[in-house]
Each structure stands twice: as C-alpha cells, then as structure tokens.
Amino acid sequence: MNGGVGAAIAAYRDAVDAQRAFLWDSLADPERDRAIARRDEAIAAGAPSDVAADCAALSPLASALDIADLARAAGWEVEPTAYAYRAVGALFALDRLRLEASAMTLEQHWDRLAMRRAGEDLFDAQKSLTGAALRAAERPARADRDWAHAMAARWAASLGSAGDSARGVLQELESQGGWTFAKVTIATAEMRALASAVA
Numbered sequence: 001m002n003g004g005v006g007a008a009i010a011a012y013r014d015a016v017d018a019q020r021a022f023l024w025d026s027l028a029d030p031e032r033d034r035a036i037a038r039r040d041e042a043i044a045a046g047a048p049s050d051v052a053a054d055c056a057a058l059s060p061l062a063s064a065l066d067i068a069d070l071a072r073a074a075g076w077e078v079e080p081t082a083y084a085y086r087a088v089g090a091l092f093a094l095d096r097l098r099l100e101a102s103a104m105t106l107e108q109h110w111d112r113l114a115m116r117r118a119g120e121d122l123f124d125a126q127k128s129l130t131g132a133a134l135r136a137a138e139r140p141a142r143a144d145r146d147w148a149h150a151m152a153a154r155w156a157a158s159l160g161s162a163g164d165s166a167r168g169v170l171q172e173l174e175s176q177g178g179w180t181f182a183k184v185t186i187a188t189a190e191m192r193a194l195a196s197a198v199a
Contacts, residue, residue, distance in 0.1 A: 012064070012065055015064070015078045016061070016064045019078060020057065022079060025144075025145065026082050028087070028090035029090070030090075030099055031086070031095050031099070034099060035060055036056070038055070038059075039052045042056065063126070067081055070127060070131055073131065074134040074135065080143035080147075081130075083145060084143075084152065087148035088130045088155075093187075094126045097118075101118050104181065115184065118185060121191070121192055122191060125192055129191075129198060132155075133155040136155050159194075166194040170187055170190070
C-alpha cells in the first residue's frame with residue numbers, strides 16, 4: 001500500500017477495531033479453544049485478564065486485514081464478512097490445518113519453509129473461498145455464527161463434486177491418524193485447487 005505504515009493504519013483501523021469487538025464470538029471452535037488456552041495460561045502466569053485476552057487474540061487477528069479487504073470488495077459490513085470467513089474456514093478445516101502446521105516441530109530448514117508457505121497458502125485459500133461464498137450469498141439482516149455456518153454449508157453444497165471431493169480428502173486424511181508434514185502438504189494442495197476452481 002502506498003503511503004507506508006501510517007496509510008495502512010488509517011485504511012484498516014476501523015475494520016480491525018470492529019473485528020476486535022466480536023472476535024471471540026466469531027471464532028471457530030479450534031481457534032477459540034486455542035485462544036482460551038493461551039489466555040488462561042497467561043492469567044495463570046500472573047497477567048491481568050484484559051492483557052491476557054488481548055495477547056491471546058493476536059493470532060486470530062492475523063486474518064483481520066484479509067477480512068477487511070473481503071468486506072470492501074464485496075460491499076459488505078465487516079461483521080458478517082468475519083463470521084462468513086470463520087465459517088468457511090471451519091467447514092474446510094482451514095483453521096485446524098493452520099494450527100496443525102504451526103504446531104509441527106520440523107528439523108530441516110526446507111521443511112520449515114514449506115510449512116510456513118503452506119500456512120500462507122491456507123490463508124489465501126480461505127480468502128478466495130470466502131469471497132466466492134459472499135458473492136453467492138444474500139446479505140443477512142443479522143450476522144451470527146448460526147447464520148454464517150448455515151450460509152457456508154449451503155454454498156459448499158452448491159459446489160457439487162468439487163466441494164465434496166475436497167472435504168472427502170480432508171476427512172480421509174483426518175481418519176488415518178495424526179497430522180503429518182505430508183498430510184498438511186496434500187490438504188493444502190487440495191484447498192489451493194478448490195480455491196482456484198471457485199475464484
């Protein structure tokens with residue numbers, strides 16, 4: 001963005017502040033559970049509860065700018081866009097995949113680099129998939145988790161075999177034990193392909 005950090009702050013401040021207000025309610029279960037655990041760990045270590053909550057929210061807020069961009073592109077308010085983003089991520093296990101990728105201990109430099117790239121690709125896929133879902137959806141009178149998950153499910157069903165195939169691959173990978181470097185790589189490739197198909 002032209003204008004440096006000051007211009008970026010001015011462009012995104014309102015959208016990020018708005019997301020902070022309803023962040024905890026909008027989070028999908030894996031992200032919420034991890035954020036709550038981090039908050040509680042910080043409180044147990046002596047941090048004030050408000051500071052602990054703010055620190056725990058930093059990781060989920062990594063997508064705040066993507067959500068702001070999606071809202072602007074779709075002509076939607078930030079709140080329903082954020083709920084939709086989280087619901088699409090939950091439906092295709094994108095948030096869970098990112099958590100698994102970030103938690104892996106990898107010894108080889110190139111493996112670590114590939115896993116970081118996978119995390120970036122998953123963010124990109126979630127942004128693309130959410131944009132497609134918003135284009136197909138009607139703006140809600142009131143945004144909440146129930147609306148978002150129902151909307152995401154209807155949209156995914158409309159994708160037919162492409163959506164079914166992607167979710168089937170994820171279910172198969174999850175059913176065969178814990179996540180590994182290879183599994184995350186395969187799942188990420190599947191999400192990239194689906195995002196390209198619906199873009």
